[in-house]
Amino acid sequence: MFESAELGHTIDKATYAAAEPPLRADLLDAQFDVAEAKQFAVIILVSGVEGAGKGETVNLLSKWMDPRHLIVHGMGVPSDEERERPPMWRFWRALPAQGRIGVFFGSWYSDPIVGRVQGDYDAAALEQHLQTIVHFERMLVAEGVLLVKFWFHLSKKRQKKRLKALEKDPNTRWRVTKADWKRFKHYDEFRAVSERVLRTTSTAEAPWFVIEGTDECYRSLMVGRILLNALQQRLQQLSHTEKRILAPPLVAPIDQRNILNTLDLCQSLQKSDYKDTLEHYQGRLNLLVRQLSERQRALVAVFEGWDAAGKGGSIRRVTGALDARWYRVISVGAPSEEEQAQPYLWRFWRHIPRWGRVTLFDRSWYGRVLVERVEHFCPEAAWMRAYGEIREFEQQLVQHRVVLAKFWLHISKDEQLKRFQERETVRFKRFKITEEDWRNRAKWDEYEQAVCDMIDRTHTDRAPWTLVEANNKYYARIKVLQTLCQTLEATFD
Template sequence: MFESAELEHRVDKASFDEQAPLLRADLLDAQYDVLQAKRFPVIILVNGVDGAGKGETVNLLNAWMDPRNIDTHAFPPPSDEERERPPVWRFWRALPPKGRVGIMFGNWYTEPIQGRVNGTMKASELDQRLEEIVRFEKMLTDEGALLIKFWFHLSRNDQKKRLKLLSKDPKTRWRVTDQDWWRYEHYDEYRQVSEHTLRHTSTGNAPWVVVDGFDERYRSLAVGRIVLQAVQKRLARPDGNLRIAAAPFQRPVPGENLLTSLDMSQKLAKKKYENELELWQGKLNTLCRDERFANRSLIIVFEGNDAAGKGGTIRRITSALDARQYQIVPIAAPTEEERAQPYLWRFWRQVPRHGRVSIFDRSWYGRVLVERVEGFCGEADWMRAYAEINDFEDQLVRDGAVVVKFWMAISKDEQYRRFKEREDTRFKRFKITDEDWRNREKWDAYEQAVCDMVDRTSTEIAPWTLVPANDKNFARIQVLRTLCERLENALKEKPVKKTPAKAAKKK
């Protein structure tokens, strides 16, 4: 894959001086067109061989464009905090919003490639990470991002010349480390793993661009032109073309469904409820203080009909926990900042560290519920969201999280009774709005969306629990019991142990 990048392309100084000013002006214009339109972010990945000009290219882009509207990130080895989350967590936090340019140096490709060469990652683990990356990048581009991936290449001989040249100059000597020379000695292994990586991750929506890093002037013009052409092409394309064709959605045969089949008559007497509440709250508190929980996290998701008792149930959970151990994440309509990012961005930011609990009052399932029913996104968008959500939860679970999801279900008649009670009770009036009554008119559409959601996202690692909630006592105990059982079973399992990436051996 690197043959063309080993031809030692050159551009003479006169040609560069003639072409660079115009290219620089065009790039700046394109950057401001992106900023003004705010239709998509531009994400530029910088990867490649040591000494091939990666750092110089990052500096060049910041010099040729307005650095005030560029988010530049250089990622060192993961910190302890970052290692307690899935690998992509720190990259989600660094994504640029629509209208801005993000340059990511040392990005999601660095650790897998280095880990495979250093021997800390098996071939099967590398392929698994690459598959995750492909899905991650597809989601970014499906959400509208322009993703430009550069691989800067040098032949083995050219890399040696470059490292020696940098080492001789007192102004650049500091840039060449023992690790650079170690990687040079293992050039062939790096090349093999890199070719494998590029081959498996160069896709139609996010292809790799391999750049010859031998000549600085050639490299600069090549990168500038590629970025300019990609941005201009994207600006010229209507947003409507971003929509992806979806296969026809198969509607179920009318009749009984997952929700209508629930036994809503189940109740729990007050005395038994109080005894069970004490039992399960104590059990939950003990489990969250178990030393094994230090390598786990607990993520609790609450969805349900309006007035189904989510808030009251959450209070019964938090009453059993140390306030320093949990956070409640209430989810409302996305803010302007959140709308400028992929829809999962605001949830990735709330992923807890090990030993912590995050409780989501509504969640990422809004994409396949509210946004679907209200028409805030197209069918293609919410159809692909099922797989994206399953992938999200899979990464959480493999990182040590216990994901427990509840749908709090009440009957239509019970909802009407609770709505009227809220209107007639002074300290409950804030709980009822015109929006609640409007949503009630779409009961059947929401019911169908919920059934589709459960069918497509209730997995062996993160199953849904449907809770009949006409009786609040019964619902709260079922939730607490389910939480304790799921957490207790998870603590019996051996969590995936993360080992810090080994540093490259020194020569």
């Protein structure tokens, strides 16, 4: 869930200087309307990695907004008054009233995360903690609270750099303590626990917004933008007759950098190398898949990607390695009438392989958060809850010894155009291109945003995405085969 917050997002100072004043003005207006309406409270959680700008963000919000209706709660070590009550008591005590905005610097997440990293809680205790939190937040949302949860992230490398920079400057040296370096040693555990926590608590009603903390300008504008959108959406909603509560809207990175457009699409493989490499990996894969049965494992591979990115070709290179009795390829198109009369995931559950078998999905359950989102085939609430449902679904697969691999085949917009044109001119390829492909292409940006959100919200340690640079078909096919082999080998170890 942290991948796109490790891309090195930045905004230059001039852009920031231009964007800040109107944003501040809009935020103040929105805050005034919230206070005026007195219909709902706003809670802003500020959490995340040390040194990623949590404190600065809290200061910024206090500066940007009217302090009469904004209360900041620095939730540090509990007082004895607080320790002698149930842990949630201090948060209940600090809840903002309707019309007000409460900023929680340190929140109900601090204790479970730190407690788990330090080993005070075992996995079961963490789980129970998280369920209390999920119930609590669901209650808040049901009571009309607008809950905006920010997680500020720094990659390990950047956190180290940040600590060193602070130490070097005599003016900020005091900010770096031994405890900070001690905590840094546990970065990996902290990251793993945080991922677990965010996965469980990023619900349809109250999703997390993960923000890269390196660059102050970027960080500040993102926070402002997300908050403003959330406030404006909720204020609009007040005048609607139907009071369906919507989650704060997702927001694309304002510096246009994302996990797709930072891929290196120049990677390629010579045809001469390809053939041998292909044979090598197909052989390896064959041997590995043979072992599934006795190891009581199944394999599910998901192929998603742009139109003409080479999903079909990659799948054929995989099936080329397999005995026809072992695998099935499921091509996912529009749902049948039978499938439409069932909950969304039903059509995929039917195809889950038994142990020893392989199912390859040519497009998949991710259609819900891609085509169905972009084309408005389902309401926003449906695709927002799909992220959580999919995480839960994949977790069940993995827990039941299914090896899961998920591929996004990525090509550039130019490469797609080239391939479309080629398909239209080469006669035996003409069936592969339809008007729909052109229509989808016209919505490239919306799809790109949907893909990035999908990866952010469904890439987990146990069910990771593999992004495949697919401008070069040979390179892409080999990367797919290689990833499958490595994933199986890692599981069998």
